[in-house]
Amino acid sequence: MQNAFIRNRTEEFGHDIWSSYVLPPYFPTLGFNEARKSVVLEGGRGCGKTALLRYLSFQSQFSFDRKAVPEDAFKTVGLYLKADSQYFSGFTGAGLSDAKWQNIFEHALCLALAEQIVGAVRTLNCSAERTALYGEIDKLDFDDAAGGFVEGGLPSSLLAFEKWLRSQRQNLSRWFKNFDETKPPALLPLREFLGSLIVEFHAKLPYFATSVFAVYVDEYENLLEYQQKLLNTLIKSGEPPLIFHVAMKPNGMRTRNTTGPESIQEVADFRLIKLDDALAPQFRLFAAELFFFRLIAEAGVPENATPIKLDVLRNEHRITERLSDSLYHSRVFAEMERILPGKSYGEIARDALDDPVLLGRWKRIVTAGLQRLKSRRVADDFLIKDAPEATIICAALLHQRSKNADEVFNELSEYASGNSSKFKEGEWIHHLLIGTLLLLYLPYRQRSCPIYAGFDAFAKLSRTNIRHFLELCHLSIGSFSGGASLSDFSVTIDSQAKAAFAASQKFRKEVAGSGDHGNRLLAVVNILGKVFRLSQSRESQSEPERTHFSILDEETSGAGKTILDEAVKWSVLFEEPETKVKGNRYESNDYVLNPIYAPFFGISYNKGRKLEIQSRDANTILAGPVDQFTLLLRHYEKTWSVIRNDDQFDLDLGGM
Amino acid sequence: MSRFQVSTLTHDERAPPSIGNRKWDMAAISSDELLDDRSKAAIAFTKSHAKAHFEMRFLVGSNVTYVNKLQASFGKLRAQLSGVNSLLIEATSLSYPELLYTLAAATQERVKAISLLYVEPLGYRRNIDNHLCDHRNFNLSENRRFRSIPMFMTNLSEIATGQAVFFLGYEGARLGQAMQQEEVLQPWRKHIVFGVPAFESGWEIDAIANNIDYLSGDDQIQYIAASSVSAAYRLLNELRASDKEQNPVLVAPLGTKPHAIGAALFLIEHDAMDQAVLLYDHPERSADRTEDVRRWHLYDVIDTKSN
Numbered sequence: 001m002q003n004a005f006i007r008n009r010t011e012e013f014g015h016d017i018w019s020s021y022v023l024p025p026y027f028p029t030l031g032f033n034e035a036r037k038s039v040v041l042e043g044g045r046g047c048g049k050t051a052l053l054r055y056l057s058f059q060s061q062f063s064f065d066r067k068a069v070p071e072d073a074f075k076t077v078g079l080y081l082k083a084d085s086q087y088f089s090g091f092t093g094a095g096l097s098d099a100k101w102q103n104i105f106e107h108a109l110c111l112a113l114a115e116q117i118v119g120a121v122r123t124l125n126c127s128a129e130r131t132a133l134y135g136e137i138d139k140l141d142f143d144d145a146a147g148g149f150v151e152g153g154l155p156s157s158l159l160a161f162e163k164w165l166r167s168q169r170q171n172l173s174r175w176f177k178n179f180d181e182t183k184p185p186a187l188l189p190l191r192e193f194l195g196s197l198i199v200e201f202h203a204k205l206p207y208f209a210t211s212v213f214a215v216y217v218d219e220y221e222n223l224l225e226y227q228q229k230l231l232n233t234l235i236k237s238g239e240p241p242l243i244f245h246v247a248m249k250p251n252g253m254r255t256r257n258t259t260g261p262e263s264i265q266e267v268a269d270f271r272l273i274k275l276d277d278a279l280a281p282q283f284r285l286f287a288a289e290l291f292f293f294r295l296i297a298e299a300g301v302p303e304n305a306t307p308i309k310l311d312v313l314r315n316e317h318r319i320t321e322r323l324s325d326s327l328y329h330s331r332v333f334a335e336m337e338r339i340l341p342g343k344s345y346g347e348i349a350r351d352a353l354d355d356p357v358l359l360g361r362w363k364r365i366v367t368a369g370l371q372r373l374k375s376r377r378v379a380d381d382f383l384i385k386d387a388p389e390a391t392i393i394c395a396a397l398l399h400q401r402s403k404n405a406d407e408v409f410n411e412l413s414e415y416a417s418g419n420s421s422k423f424k425e426g427e428w429i430h431h432l433l434i435g436t437l438l439l440l441y442l443p444y445r446q447r448s449c450p451i452y453a454g455f456d457a458f459a460k461l462s463r464t465n466i467r468h469f470l471e472l473c474h475l476s477i478g479s480f481s482g483g484a485s486l487s488d489f490s491v492t493i494d495s496q497a498k499a500a501f502a503a504s505q506k507f508r509k510e511v512a513g514s515g516d517h518g519n520r521l522l523a524v525v526n527i528l529g530k531v532f533r534l535s536q537s538r539e540s541q542s543e544p545e546r547t548h549f550s551i552l553d554e555e556t557s558g559a560g561k562t563i564l565d566e567a568v569k570w571s572v573l574f575e576e577p578e579t580k581v582k583g584n585r586y587e588s589n590d591y592v593l594n595p596i597y598a599p600f601f602g603i604s605y606n607k608g609r610k611l612e613i614q615s616r617d618a619n620t621i622l623a624g625p626v627d628q629f630t631l632l633l634r635h636y637e638k639t640w641s642v643i644r645n646d647d648q649f650d651l652d653l654g655g656m
Numbered sequence: 657m658s659r660f661q662v663s664t665l666t667h668d669e670r671a672p673p674s675i676g677n678r679k680w681d682m683a684a685i686s687s688d689e690l691l692d693d694r695s696k697a698a699i700a701f702t703k704s705h706a707k708a709h710f711e712m713r714f715l716v717g718s719n720v721t722y723v724n725k726l727q728a729s730f731g732k733l734r735a736q737l738s739g740v741n742s743l744l745i746e747a748t749s750l751s752y753p754e755l756l757y758t759l760a761a762a763t764q765e766r767v768k769a770i771s772l773l774y775v776e777p778l779g780y781r782r783n784i785d786n787h788l789c790d791h792r793n794f795n796l797s798e799n800r801r802f803r804s805i806p807m808f809m810t811n812l813s814e815i816a817t818g819q820a821v822f823f824l825g826y827e828g829a830r831l832g833q834a835m836q837q838e839e840v841l842q843p844w845r846k847h848i849v850f851g852v853p854a855f856e857s858g859w860e861i862d863a864i865a866n867n868i869d870y871l872s873g874d875d876q877i878q879y880i881a882a883s884s885v886s887a888a889y890r891l892l893n894e895l896r897a898s899d900k901e902q903n904p905v906l907v908a909p910l911g912t913k914p915h916a917i918g919a920a921l922f923l924i925e926h927d928a929m930d931q932a933v934l935l936y937d938h939p940e941r942s943a944d945r946t947e948d949v950r951r952w953h954l955y956d957v958i959d960t961k962s963n
Binding site for chain 2: 009082084085086087089090092093094095108112170173174176177178179506509512513515516518519522
């Protein structure tokens, strides 16, 4: 099982991912093969955008690994293009007008796509066997097809045309080395030039006679505004046989304008697909399938030792079967939960009461509550080891203003006797158990917290981020002898919880690398994490499991708005339509902190109660000076009257 | 044999070095107004030892170069150096593109003697009084995007996989950001260079600690004196020479200024297609980012092509 999960970026798998791609459950709903209109794929980091586009591209569709290329694969030929951000972002200024740059950008794009188009023919005919089956390459005449676009014409044969394309690319590079001294190379009009190549393919290559060429531009969000406008124009004017699709992070489309007077509209010009939303309902299943797929493909575990079949996961026609077979689901989840076992909250509660340190903390919190209530009862009155869940949450109940000690005691007695009580029927346990368990664990960061262990917890921590899930698996399992039998293998709760903390810490640090405002986004994660941790530390747990917020009074604008958009773009926060509207005052959407940061801050991975932040405070968090953060934390500490008892409560989280 | 020969004069005092009546024909200095103590000292020294000087400025957002506050093409920058025999480049205050363009123009104009001045600060501004930033995070700059600049533009998605050399300083986010923004570099063979010995002993620990999370077991870690232009230049040339397949060598000068000068010499020497590729993130420097002056370095560069 050596390093089955170490590769967690599509980039590490190259362009042909035919053999390693697990079809996501939403695949049939995408309808790319039938698409005659542009699609804008929107998705946060790690949700599988790049992998999907690479799967759809000719490198995978015509992969050498594919024994027979089915008829369907010829319907749409996918051309993948990743916008190299550092390269294209330099296409500006230097004494040239935007209009000139736009033509240069179009030319660069045209050359790259022309290379992709001929690459598709090459890849399809990658073996003698394939050439015998398809071939007819020598019939192509590129001079005849597109020679008119270039002074002096074009070479005719495929090989010579490929060389010519390479030399054109080098001409452009050479010109970039010496802008103002040399004449720019002759620039090609993209749509017309590529259109001519496609006409030639349709006419001369029977297997491409009716093919539509679909361009998939990845990382559209990295393009400069005029570059996005050019792509928007291509989206708007796209029609078979040449269509443009783009993939981007949320908030990645900075302009809807085209190079002309029109702008592009959703529905009329493109279909917007939100990949995170598409993946969310089946994420658990997909994550589990991917887990076993990796064990087989990367670590050499025999397929029959797992509940999945590689061929099924790679087959577009068997997705419905995967989704509807409940017996298959039970087998997959049972095996997953055996390998990555978790504990129920009840079990965690029971274990906590058997742990002298946690029990000690529970007693101190209960005693403080009883003192506050001026009750004559003692902590041991509330300690019923056979009713661990109810016992645990007494720590919180005895700090709630609306409760008194006798009431809690009486309800507890009822519950322990198996009678109806507010603990169960009144949903006290339901609302407070996770929050109170986290409260007990809060000061002990060096201990692993079992709440973060188990397949279900890993799925929740990952939300829809496959990379996060794989890293959690990688850190839990590490490297281990490939010869060991899978049926004897299971990861301890402790290793999983430690892995969750390590992954959380790692991904939190990684925020610093997120785009132009990475350092700021890291500061936002830190302050929000601390505020939620502070909320989590309130004994009463009257607002349990706070991990999201909304902004009140005024809409965020200026620098604050920029950072908020960036936070959503980089999946530091998830934006969700607001859950409640109170009266007629302004309240923003909900912003949920990415649950992967939960283990680091000791907070919940669930979306519990909301924190409403005044717009002034939101601006401080998003764009204010860092030295205001301490004041803000003090303010919350005061408002929530967080009591400092004898347990060290560490908000500094050392080393941050 | 390498094209450039570098000799170094180090002056281990706060006061400027006395170099007698040595005078350069021309000097290039920054027109940036956000200057720290050492840049002011360096500029004063440069002006007093040059018969004439011009101011350089490059704005990364618009890719526009200014010479003496007037917009200038690269040809105009070259014209500024036409007929000049000796040039002193004040490298402390010039940004990386400014330094690179000035050096490129000087070598194209066959300036016989090129010198570069770099003044070390006594300390960097640390931001540790609040605990929201990494303890070891020196608040030197806001992070910025990696973007290519005219004359040094390469589409990383279109070239062969090669070797990437990252010169690193204190700011961990920069390497992390490079690896995240340029995922295409994942399969490249990476060399990570730290400045050891550092300008002050102990600083290397900050650099290593801040970057450790982004290093992988396959990376080659190298240590080169923080102040050594020649060792940085030599390392790059050795990597270039040892690659029989002529794959690209990418250089990301994210560390000390002397390492960045070495990288600039390398980029200028290997201007053939995709042999030397620049990756740079253009950090915005904050005012008064450093304090005082520690040590002076004067690098004399002989371009064997011009002599």
